[in-house]
Amino acid sequence: MNWYVIYTKPKWEKKVAERLNEIGIIAYCPLITKVSQWSDRKKKVQVPLFNSYVFVKINEKERNVIFEIPGALRYLFWLGKPAIVKDKEIEAIQDWLNVPDSFEVMVSTWKKGDKIVLESGPFVARTAMVQEVKHNHYVLVLESLGCILKVEKK
Numbered sequence: 001m002n003w004y005v006i007y008t009k010p011k012w013e014k015k016v017a018e019r020l021n022e023i024g025i026i027a028y029c030p031l032i033t034k035v036s037q038w039s040d041r042k043k044k045v046q047v048p049l050f051n052s053y054v055f056v057k058i059n060e061k062e063r064n065v066i067f068e069i070p071g072a073l074r075y076l077f078w079l080g081k082p083a084i085v086k087d088k089e090i091e092a093i094q095d096w097l098n099v100p101d102s103f104e105v106m107v108s109t110w111k112k113g114d115k116i117v118l119e120s121g122p123f124v125a126r127t128a129m130v131q132e133v134k135h136n137h138y139v140l141v142l143e144s145l146g147c148i149l150k151v152e153k154k
Contacts, residue, residue: 001026003085004063005076012071013048019069028059029091046099047098051070055085096122110138123149 008016013029018029030049035042051092053076056066063082066072075082090147099122110116114130128149140149 001057001059003028003055003057003087003090005085006056006066007076008052008054008072009073013052014046016071016106017054020054020056020066020072021041023065023069025062025065028057028090028094029049029054030055030097032097037121041114055090070097098122116140116146 005034006016009122016033017027017029031046033044034046034047054072063075066075078084094126110130110133112130112133116128116130118124118126118128118140122147126142126144128140128142130138131141131148136152140148140151142149
């Protein structure tokens with residue numbers, strides 16, 4: 001079974017994931033908590049990390065089952081084929097979302113160009129290159145994920 005990406009109607013991500021899980025299809029809609037401001041109050045709400053996208057783990061032969069769910073529009077395609085997401089990419093998203101807002105990173109003096117292995121946080125055991133050293137932070141490049149990480153010094 002592979003992970004595929006479903007494109008949904010706007011604001012239907014959670015409903016589609018819920019209904020897919022109800023009929024026995026593994027669906028994952030990564031959520032983040034956001035503070036929304038109304039004229040009279042503030043409220044914490046859970047919103048999808050990716051607008052209009054839900055991940056489903058399903059066999060190739062059963063892919064058309066998702067169209068029975070209201071709000072599921074189509075699969076996301078890459079190079080003419082349905083886009084497949086690797087298990088470790090889904091796990092990386094889950095790990096990243098399960099990390100507390102702040103965490104300790106032990107820093108011995110790094111220099112620009114150093115290759116390091118992160119020892120804590122959401123990117124634990126990932127290799128990074130030190131791109132920039134400032135008096136209050138480091139900028140690290142995580143090539144395997146294609147992202148840049150800013151680490152503040154304490």
